[in-house]
Amino acid sequence: MLEAIHGLNIALPIMYIITFTLYVIAFFNDDSGLNNIKRVFLFLACTTHIFYLLVRTIEFNHPPITSKFEIFTVLAFAIACSYFILELVTDIRGTGLFIIFFSVLFQVISTFYIQDLMEVREVLRNRMLGMHVISALLGYSGITISAVYGLLFLVLYKDIKLNKFSIIFDRLPSLETLENMSFISLVIGFLLLTISITIGIIWLPGAFPDFSFFDPKLISTALVWLVYGTGILIKLFGIWYGKRVIMFSLTGFVIAMFSLLLSNIFASSFHSFY
Amino acid sequence: MNIVGISINHRNSPVELREELHLNREEIIDYIPRLKNYLSEGFVLSTCNRTEIFGYPESEKVDVDGIINSLKDFKPVKNFNDKNYDRYFSCGAVKHIFSVSTGIDSLILGDSQILGQVKEAIELSKDLDFAGATTNRLFDTAIKVGRRAIKETLIGEGAVTVSYAAVQVIEKIFANLDKKHALVIGAGETGELAAVHLRDKGVGRITIANRTYEKAEKLAEKIHGDIIPLKNVGEDLHHFDIVVSATSSSDYIISKDDVKKMMRKRRGTPVCLMDIAVPRDIDPKVKDIENVFYNDIDSLQIIVKQNMKKREKEIPLVEEIIMDEMVSYFGWYNTLEVVPTIKSIREFFEEIRQDELSKIRHKVTEDDYAKLENMTRRMVGRLLHNPTMKLKEVAESGANASQITAHTIIAKELFGINNGKHQNNE
Numbered sequence: 101m102l103e104a105i106h107g108l109n110i111a112l113p114i115m116y117i118i119t120f121t122l123y124v125i126a127f128f129n130d131d132s133g134l135n136n137i138k139r140v141f142l143f144l145a146c147t148t149h150i151f152y153l154l155v156r157t158i159e160f161n162h163p164p165i166t167s168k169f170e171i172f173t174v175l176a177f178a179i180a181c182s183y184f185i186l187e188l189v190t191d192i193r194g195t196g197l198f199i200i201f202f203s204v205l206f207q208v209i210s211t212f213y214i215q216d217l218m219e220v221r222e223v224l225r226n227r228m229l230g231m232h233v234i235s236a237l238l239g240y241s242g243i244t245i246s247a248v249y250g251l252l253f254l255v256l257y258k259d260i261k262l263n264k265f266s267i268i269f270d271r272l273p274s275l276e277t278l279e280n281m282s283f284i285s286l287v288i289g290f291l292l293l294t295i296s297i298t299i300g301i302i303w304l305p306g307a308f309p310d311f312s313f314f315d316p317k318l319i320s321t322a323l324v325w326l327v328y329g330t331g332i333l334i335k336l337f338g339i340w341y342g343k344r345v346i347m348f349s350l351t352g353f354v355i356a357m358f359s360l361l362l363s364n365i366f367a368s369s370f371h372s373f374y
Numbered sequence: 375m376n377i378v379g380i381s382i383n384h385r386n387s388p389v390e391l392r393e394e395l396h397l398n399r400e401e402i403i404d405y406i407p408r409l410k411n412y413l414s415e416g417f418v419l420s421t422c423n424r425t426e427i428f429g430y431p432e433s434e435k436v437d438v439d440g441i442i443n444s445l446k447d448f449k450p451v452k453n454f455n456d457k458n459y460d461r462y463f464s465c466g467a468v469k470h471i472f473s474v475s476t477g478i479d480s481l482i483l484g485d486s487q488i489l490g491q492v493k494e495a496i497e498l499s500k501d502l503d504f505a506g507a508t509t510n511r512l513f514d515t516a517i518k519v520g521r522r523a524i525k526e527t528l529i530g531e532g533a534v535t536v537s538y539a540a541v542q543v544i545e546k547i548f549a550n551l552d553k554k555h556a557l558v559i560g561a562g563e564t565g566e567l568a569a570v571h572l573r574d575k576g577v578g579r580i581t582i583a584n585r586t587y588e589k590a591e592k593l594a595e596k597i598h599g600d601i602i603p604l605k606n607v608g609e610d611l612h613h614f615d616i617v618v619s620a621t622s623s624s625d626y627i628i629s630k631d632d633v634k635k636m637m638r639k640r641r642g643t644p645v646c647l648m649d650i651a652v653p654r655d656i657d658p659k660v661k662d663i664e665n666v667f668y669n670d671i672d673s674l675q676i677i678v679k680q681n682m683k684k685r686e687k688e689i690p691l692v693e694e695i696i697m698d699e700m701v702s703y704f705g706w707y708n709t710l711e712v713v714p715t716i717k718s719i720r721e722f723f724e725e726i727r728q729d730e731l732s733k734i735r736h737k738v739t740e741d742d743y744a745k746l747e748n749m750t751r752r753m754v755g756r757l758l759h760n761p762t763m764k765l766k767e768v769a770e771s772g773a774n775a776s777q778i779t780a781h782t783i784i785a786k787e788l789f790g791i792n793n794g795k796h797q798n799n800e
Contacts (some may be wrong), residue, residue, distance in 0.1 A: 260546060261661065263673035265680060269546060275644070276549035341643045342665045 101159045102216065108152040112173075113211045115145040116180070116204045123197035127271055135193055142184050142200070149177040160218055163230035165237075169214040174234065176206035178241035182285070186245070190281065194271045198248050228303045236296035236321075240356070242289020243328065247353035249282035250346040257343055279342060283335060286349055290328045297325060320359030327352040376464045377512070378438055379416075379428030379471075380445075384481040387458040394451040395425050399498065405448050406502050412440040415506035417513070419474070419495040421488070423481045426474065426495075428467060430508055468703060471512065472696045475520035477529060484529040484685045489520040508710070515703045522695045529688040532681030537567040539677040540648040540669065541575055544616055547646050547667055555579045557614040558599075559607060560621035561589040564650055566596075568618045573597040577616065583607050585621070608632050612639035618648040619655035626657045633660040650674065708769040708778045715782040716762050718791045723754045761785065 122138035153174065156164045164170035180203040187193055256272050259265070272278065300318075312318075331348045334340050340348070382395055397405060397420040406418060409427065416429015427441055438461050446454065462470045473479040475492045496513040499505040505513065524530050533539040548554055556577045558569045561584035572580055580599035583606075584590035590601045602610055604627075611617070611632060619627060628647070633656075636645065644665040649656040654670055661668040727750045735743065768781050785791075 256546070260543065260667055263669065263676060265677050272546075274545060274549045275547050280549065338641060341641070344642065344664070 101155060105152070105155055105159060105216070108148065108155070109211050109214065112145070112149060112152060112176075113204065113208045115141070115148060116176070116200065116207050119145050120197060120200045120204050123200055127194060127197050128267065130271065138196065139184075139187065139193070142180065142187075142196070145203075146177065146181050146184055149173075149180065153177060160216065162217075163234070165230060165233040166217055167215065169210045170217075171233070171237065172206040172210035173214065174237050175241060176203040176210065178238050179203045179206070179244060182238070182241050182245055182288075186281065186285065190277075192273050192277060192281065194273060195249070195252060195278075195281075198252060199245055202244060202248070226307065228299060229307070232296050232299040232303065235292050235299065239289045239291075239293030239296055240360075242285045242287075242292060243324075243353060243356060244289075246282045246286035246289060247350055249278050249285060250350045250353070253278040253282060253346045254343070254350075275342070279346065282346060282349060283332075286328065287332060290325070290332060293321075293325060293328075297321060316362070320356075320362065323359060324352065324356040327355055377428060377430055377462075377467045377508075378413075378441070378464075379426065379462045379467045380438060380441055381424065381426050381460045381462065381470060381474075382458060383424040383426075383460075383479070386460055391451065391454060391458055392423060392425070395445070395449055395454065396420050396422060397425060397449070401448075402495075402498060403502065405445075406499075406504050408444045408448060409441065410504065412437050412444065413504075415499075415504055415509045417495045417499040417505065417509065419492060421491050424474070426471075428462070428471060429504075430506070465700070465704070468512065468700055469696060471516050472519045472699060475516040476523035476692050476696065477520070478523075478689055478692050482534050483682060484531075484534065484688070486524075486530050489517070489524070492516060492520065508707070511706060512703070515699055519696055519699045522699070523692045526695060527688045527691045529685055529692050532677075532684055534678055534681050534685065535567070536650050536671055536674045536678060537564060537571055539674040539681075540568060540618060540650055541571045542677060543667070543669055543674070544572075544646050544648070545575065547644060548615065552576050552578045554615040555581070555613060556616035556618065557581045557583060557602075557607070557611075558593075559583045559604070559617065559619040559627060559655065560651065561586070561593040562620060562622070564620040565618070566593055568620060568648070568650065569593060569597050569599065572616070572618070573599075581614070611636040614645070615643075616646045616648070617656075618650065620650045621655050622651070623655055624653060627655040628657065628660070630657045630659045630663070633657075633663055633666060637663055637666065648674075705769070709766065711778055711782055712765045712769040715785055715791075716765055719761065719785060719789055720758060722789050722791055723758060727751070727754055 119138060119141040122134055122141055126134040126138055153164055156170075164174055180200060183196060183199040183203075187196060252272055253275060255268055256275055256278065259269050260275070273281075328349075331345065331352055334348065335345050382392060384392070387395070397418060402418045402420060409416065409418070409429065412432060413429030414432050416427070419426040425445075427445065431437060442459065460470075470479070475489055477483065477485040477488050480488055492513075496505065496517075499509065499513075533542040545551070551572075554577055556572050556579070558565050558572070558580060561569075561582055565582075565584075569580055569582065580594075580597055581602055582590045582594045582597075582599055583602050583604045584593070585604050587601070587603070593599075594601045607627065611628070612635075617628070621627060633645075633647070642665055644667065647656050647660060647666065647668045649658075649668065649670045652671060656668065656670075658668060658670060660666050731743075731747060731750060734746070738746065765781060765785060769778055
């Protein structure tokens with residue numbers, strides 16, 4: 101089983117790189133012939149990744165959330181899988197390379213640094229923690245995908261405003277589509293983040309003796325949740341449209357990443373397991 | 375029998391001459407009987423940018439001058455001389471017809487309308503009994519070439535007119551055009567084209583505004599839209615997601631303040647302003663307003679030029695398709711000459727066989743006669759198998775006409791066949 105895990109650990113970044121390359125070629129050559137092939141490769145990569153995560157969980161007797169690099173592989177999977185579902189549902193195929201890039205990045209880092217951790221803190225084997233972390237990761241994946249679409253929106257917005265009709269103009273879907281995809285990803289990410297926070301609030305106080313509501317990570321997560329929640333309400337009530345909503349969403353993303361960085365690296369927290 | 379034709383187009387004639395020589399449907403119906411004095415079968419294709427007359431001559435003598443003179447008699451125009459048309463024969467004529475149907479010979483490269491116009495010309499020829507087997511085969515191949523060019527290349531892709539480029543930009547801004555409301559200001563040629571494009575793209579609702587109410591009404595009826603008076607445009611502007619302006623006004627119809635008010639009433643929802651008028655109808659400073667997308671003719675021309683370059687890159691691929699279909703067409707055409715020769719040779723051999731059999735009819739029993747008949751039939755079949763296959767092979771290989779002719783002449787001379795009759799020198 102260990103050999104299989106190591107083999108898959110090497111195979112996964114290769115599969116993601118091949119998939120990413122296919123998306124890049126299709127984008128720059130406007131090659132509709134590759135449309136189905138690239139989707140098949142993405143499906144294969146995601147399926148292989150599910151298998152990898154399951155095998156790791158079984159072999160090491162804990163979900164792969166006990167180290168940064170285990171989190172990275174789960175994040176890579178969450179982003180790829182979320183995009184695959186989004187592409188299937190919307191049939192918008194020209195934006196994959198911008199999303200799958202992040203899966204490649206996270207998986208490559210994970211492949212290089214991930215360790216086979218047999219011995220971990222008992223709390224990390226807990227299923228509730230697993231659900232809490234995985235829903236949080238899925239939430240942040242949704243937010244990341246939303247941010248990518250937001251950036252693409254801004255790039256296309258600027259190009260159209262400046263009458264620049266480059267490959268970006270040709271290949272990307274419409275501004276309205278990018279805005280909608282950004283919003284849908286954001287809503288899904290927000291809902292999953294809400295589930296994660298809810299599980300955390302219900303379960304964490306009992307699981308950790310040194311639990312505190314003033315924990316830096318909790319504060320930063322709450323801040324992110326409030327920013328995104330506000331953004332969603334602004335959009336739903338039609339207070340802002342188009343570029344303003346996107347800018348607000350991207351600001352939220354920057355705050356999210358910044359606060360995650362701060363709370364993970366600089367602040368001590370009961371959340372620190374590794 | 376070789377196809378001949380003339381082509382009056384944007385390369386050899388100015389637009390005024392092309393307009394004067396244009397034949398509408400009724401005129402073509404009247405003209406074709408005159409053409410039948412020169413061509414046994416053919417067609418006439420006449421659009422705003424070209425008039426093509428092609429066909430197969432009545433006699434072996436090719437009389438292109440006759441065709442030209444018949445056109446001049448039918449449509450007397452001044453300043454129509456030899457420089458204003460191109461002559462085509464045989465392979466060149468077929469290649470030209472295929473080039474026309476693919477759109478690579480059009481004024482706007484990759485013109486999507488020409489194939490439909492070619493089909494109409496063909497149907498009219500058939501209705502007027504001017505299309506025989508050869509012309510029908512040529513037409514079928516021309517349509518096939520046109521369809522292949524559309525399907526297998528990008529020759530017809532992308533906007534190559536300003537109106538269509540405007541629609542391309544609109545599609546890059548809005549996703550669900552069926553939920554959008556568009557305003558077209560100006561019911562002239564440009565405005566009409568824009569309105570038709572918007573309708574074809576599925577814009578949910580189109581409103582027309584024009585200085586002359588009757589013109590607005592006519593255009594609205596054509597595209598199933600509605601009308602507002604031009605003077606109401608300012609106060610109603612916020613209802614529209616898309617505004618296309620194409621008037622001949624010398625002043626701005628829509629100012630920056632109008633658009634600011636519009637955006638306040640729309641609460642900032644994106645709007646697309648396409649100014650395809652010269653001089654411009656909309657103050658270009660509106661592009662500074664957030665969520666307002668403004669394009670004028672200059673910026674739309676950038677898209678047109680880019681798309682034209684892409685189409686130009688497709689020309690070699692289209693030419694390959696044309697060559698491919700020309701080989702196939704001439705492969706079939708050459709068999710027309712070969713088939714009668716093969717038939718004549720077979721008839722010659724059969725005549726000899728029957729003649730010899732008749733000489734021994736009463737000298738052998740019925741059974742022996744039947745055996746001799748079978749044997750001689752098989753012998754003739756085997757003897758003629760190779761010559762027949764060889765002649766067909768040469769014809770279907772797409773070899774040029776002179777090679778085919780040489781083979782058939784040799785075959786006829788070897789067996790003493792002239793004009794379908796053999797010369798038996800026994």
